[in-house]
Amino acid sequence: MSVPNGSPTELQEFRDGVRSWLRSHAPATMPTGADLIPEAKKYQAALFDAGYAGITWPTDVGGQGLSPAYQQVFSDEAAAYEVPTHPFTIGMGMCGPTVNDLGTQEQRTSYLPRLLSGEDIWCQLFSEPGAGSDVASLQTKAVLDGDAWVVNGQKVWTTNAQWADFGALLARTDPDQRKHKGLTMFILDMHAPGVTVRPLKDMSGRAPFNEVYFDDVRIPVDAVIGEVNAGWNAAVTMLGHERVSIGATRKPKSSPLEFASLVALAKDHGVAGDPAQRERLAELFAHERVLELFNVRMRQETMAGNPPGARGSVAKLAGALLLRKAIETAGQIAASDTIAWEPGDTRSAELALGINSAPSSSIAGGTNEVQHNIIGERILGLPKEPQVDRDIPFRELKVGTQRG
Amino acid sequence: MQLVLDPEQQELRSAVRKFLADQAPSARVRAAMESADGFDRELWRRMATELGLLGLAVGEQYDGAGAGHVERAIVQEELGRALAPSPFLGSAVLATDTLLALDDEAARADLLPRMVAGELIAAVAVAEGSGAWDRTGGATTASRSGDSWALDGTKTAVVAGDVADVLLVLASTPGQDGGSSSPGWFRVDASASGVTRTTLTTLDPTRRLAKIAFAGAPATALTSSDAAAALDLVADLAAVALAAEQIGGLERSLEMATDYAKVRVQFGRQIGSYQAVKHGLADIYSDWEQGLSALRYASWAADHARDELPLAAALVATYVGPAYFRAGTLNVQYHGGIGYTWEHDAHLYYKRAKSTELLFGSPAQHRARLADRLGV
Numbered sequence: 021m022s023v024p025n026g027s028p029t030e031l032q033e034f035r036d037g038v039r040s041w042l043r044s045h046a047p048a049t050m051p052t053g054a055d056l057i058p059e060a061k062k063y064q065a066a067l068f069d070a071g072y073a074g075i076t077w078p079t080d081v082g083g084q085g086l087s088p089a090y091q092q093v094f095s096d097e098a099a100a101y102e103v104p105t106h107p108f109t110i111g112m113g114m115c116g117p118t119v120n121d122l123g124t125q126e127q128r129t130s131y132l133p134r135l136l137s138g139e140d141i142w143c144q145l146f147s148e149p150g151a152g153s154d155v156a157s158l159q160t161k162a163v164l165d166g167d168a169w170v171v172n173g174q175k176v177w178t179t180n181a182q183w184a185d186f187g188a189l190l191a192r193t194d195p196d197q198r199k200h201k202g203l204t205m206f207i208l209d210m211h212a213p214g215v216t217v218r219p220l221k222d223m224s225g226r227a228p229f230n231e232v233y234f235d236d237v238r239i240p241v242d243a244v245i246g247e248v249n250a251g252w253n254a255a256v257t258m259l260g261h262e263r264v265s266i267g268a269t270r271k272p273k274s275s276p277l278e279f280a281s282l283v284a285l286a287k288d289h290g291v292a293g294d295p296a297q298r299e300r301l302a303e304l305f306a307h308e309r310v311l312e313l314f315n316v317r318m319r320q321e322t323m324a325g326n327p328p329g330a331r332g333s334v335a336k337l338a339g340a341l342l343l344r345k346a347i348e349t350a351g352q353i354a355a356s357d358t359i360a361w362e363p364g365d366t367r368s369a370e371l372a373l374g375i376n377s378a379p380s381s382s383i384a385g386g387t388n389e390v391q392h393n394i395i396g397e398r399i400l401g402l403p404k405e406p407q408v409d410r411d412i413p414f415r416e417l418k419v420g421t422q423r424g
Numbered sequence: 425m426q427l428v429l430d431p432e433q434q435e436l437r438s439a440v441r442k443f444l445a446d447q448a449p450s451a452r453v454r455a456a457m458e459s460a461d462g463f464d465r466e467l468w469r470r471m472a473t474e475l476g477l478l479g480l481a482v483g484e485q486y487d488g489a490g491a492g493h494v495e496r497a498i499v500q501e502e503l504g505r506a507l508a509p510s511p512f513l514g515s516a517v518l519a520t521d522t523l524l525a526l527d528d529e530a531a532r533a534d535l536l537p538r539m540v541a542g543e544l545i546a547a548v549a550v551a552e553g554s555g556a557w558d559r560t561g562g563a564t565t566a567s568r569s570g571d572s573w574a575l576d577g578t579k580t581a582v583v584a585g586d587v588a589d590v591l592l593v594l595a596s597t598p599g600q601d602g603g604s605s606s607p608g609w610f611r612v613d614a615s616a617s618g619v620t621r622t623t624l625t626t627l628d629p630t631r632r633l634a635k636i637a638f639a640g641a642p643a644t645a646l647t648s649s650d651a652a653a654a655l656d657l658v659a660d661l662a663a664v665a666l667a668a669e670q671i672g673g674l675e676r677s678l679e680m681a682t683d684y685a686k687v688r689v690q691f692g693r694q695i696g697s698y699q700a701v702k703h704g705l706a707d708i709y710s711d712w713e714q715g716l717s718a719l720r721y722a723s724w725a726a727d728h729a730r731d732e733l734p735l736a737a738a739l740v741a742t743y744v745g746p747a748y749f750r751a752g753t754l755n756v757q758y759h760g761g762i763g764y765t766w767e768h769d770a771h772l773y774y775k776r777a778k779s780t781e782l783l784f785g786s787p788a789q790h791r792a793r794l795a796d797r798l799g800v
Binding site for chain 1: 425426427428682685686693694696697698699701702703705706707709710713714715716717718720721739742743788791792794795798800
């Protein structure tokens with residue numbers, strides 16, 4: 021289906037509408053704690069009612085059927101606000117588009133409108149302790165038993181699982197096939213018996229992720245997304261949406277590791293005039309600014325009808341590397357104040373949290389190494405490494421806890 | 425802010441790329457760099473007359489195309505890709521911008537049309553000693569005798585200084601009535617008595633630089649309301665043009681290394697399949713995407729947001745130079761032994777990368793200037 025890109029006048033009218041809607045509807049403060057989910061659902065419902073949910077999604081599932089240029093306009097305008105949409109990002113950015121691409125008409129029309137209108141929260145159940153970058157080596161298994169698949173296993177690093185109503189689950193349905201061939205993607209009811217969600221405390225001390233355990237969980241046969249044993253195709257489709265989704269994410273308005281914060285830090289430490297510190301700050305600014313400009317350029321290309329595709333990997337990789345540079349600069353400026361501070365010194369605490377959270381950007385959503393491979397293979401067209409496990413039945417491989 | 429080329433600009437790029445692919449292939453580049461002039465005069469003539477490239481950022485009243493710095497940056501990118509030796513940076517960038525930045529209408533009307541037509545080459549002489557640009561005019565002095573001026577001193581690293589017909593020189597002028605000296609711009613005929621030019625031996629064989637000594641050389645003062653401010657503008661525009669050249673060379677280095685990594689087989693596999701090589705190439709690609717975005721921004725600012733130009737120029741100078749040299753280094757590296765031969769072109773990019781990284785100051789100086797402009 022071809023979608024009109026939108027003339028400059030049409031886009032401007034759309035922008036004016038978005039701007040005035042946000043001004044009157046964006047919540048004044050970010051809800052927290054027990055208020056988060058009810059408020060987030062309320063805001064998503066308001067977006068849906070206003071016609072700003074699923075801007076590029078087809079109209080038969082409740083979307084607006086508009087081009088990515090319209091989505092870009094909305095994202096540009098919304099970036100000025102802090103709004104509680106993050107419980108929906110996995111559903112809106114990854115699971116929903118995949119169900120839309122590969123789901124049956126019944127799946128599309130029963131799940132997608134509820135997602136857009138804020139009734140359901142989704143999570144993605146891919147990563148396992150033994151299957152990170154090599155997702156296709158996952159061990160969670162689903163065995164057909166009459167009219168249902170019975171699932172056993174464990175997922176990890178699952179964002180939003182603590183709130184989720186549904187999950188897109190990737191499980192092994194045929195271990196006698198090669199590892200990419202015996203997988204199936206399911207829609208899992210997160211409230212079904214046998215699903216256990218436990219918070220996972222990460223190295224920053226917070227628990228934004230979860231572990232999810234499956235103990236004889238029954239999934240009806242009509243909950244397969246796409247075909248049985250074609251789950252890898254579905255996963256590739258979803259990871260493609262994930263890249264676009266991450267690439268389009270804009271950083272929060274202020275971070276303790278951004279240039280402006282580190283200039284303030286240098287001034288407070290009385291080292292802002294030191295030639296070596298000035299050079300470090302200038303170098304950091306340059307890297308921060310060129311990445312920003314690259315993101316602007318990608319957005320302008322999207323507006324002109326050329327979405328960035330795999331080039332989103334450049335933004336993700338550069339962002340992760342920028343954080344490392346910023347950590348180095350922060351330590352050079354604040355020296356031992358980076359590692360010990362008075363109780364109540366919130367800035368030092370925030371800086372420490374920034375330092376301790378940074379490794380996440382180099383790992384989550386595809387490691388730096390995987391991003392390098394994506395750039396090398398999909399953009400530059402370099403050959404893949406030979407994959408020694410590609411043509412061997414999964415049952416015979418050394419993966420996770422399985423020793424072939 | 426406009427960071428995407430419009431269809432006309434894309435067409436310009438294709439036309440220049442095709443022209444240079446036909447007219448400045450490696451063999452012609454090497455012949456030009458080894459020739460007496462160090463550049464291909466026939467190529468230069470055709471760039472001026474057939475393609476009209478020398479006056480893209482010059483107004484129509486001086487026979488220019490009245491386009492802008494985005495367009496000129498496109499030409500510089502392509503010249504950087506092809507490595508075609510030419511006086512473009514010296515004459516169509518530095519000297520052209522200097523004339524436009526000064527307030528000497530007579531000099532503009534006299535020189536610019538001939539420069540645009542490729543009939544006259546001009547060069548800008550500012551740097552002394554280590555090559556850094558001194559806003560005061562440095563140790564070169566201008567002395568007045570009646571209506572005429574004479575210059576004494578030595579300028580170095582003059583881009584296209586070896587082949588220029590006219591030199592635009594920044595010199596220190598004596599203060600009025602015993603006041604302090606101030607910088608002033610002067611026009612000197614390169615063949616005048618008292619002008620001694622030495623073609624320097626350069627790291628980069630595709631770009632010649634000259635040392636020019638003035639010993640009582642006759643000069644004409646160029647009218648200027650603020651000589652130092654004009655220099656700042658010229659330096660910023662030159663930084664943008666140089667970054668364009670670097671981005672073009674960076675892109676070509678990446679292409680060469682990538683193409684080779686796809687065909688070179690060692691240990692039974694194409695070397696581009698090894699992550700050590702693949703990831704290095706991905707890093708260069710990432711540098712190129714970001715550097716190109718910064719370049720588009722800086723050239724847009726040169727045309728449409730002059731108040732943003734000083735920061736944008738310092739930004740590209742800081743980021744793009746080192747990025748090009750990384751690419752130039754890895755291009756030689758990934759070619760291995762063949763990349764280290766004189767016969768292969770990889771070294772030409774490596775040398776151009778290093779020479780452009782340092783042409784207008786060291787990376788540390790660029791970072792310090794960026795910090796100044798950020799108010800840090």
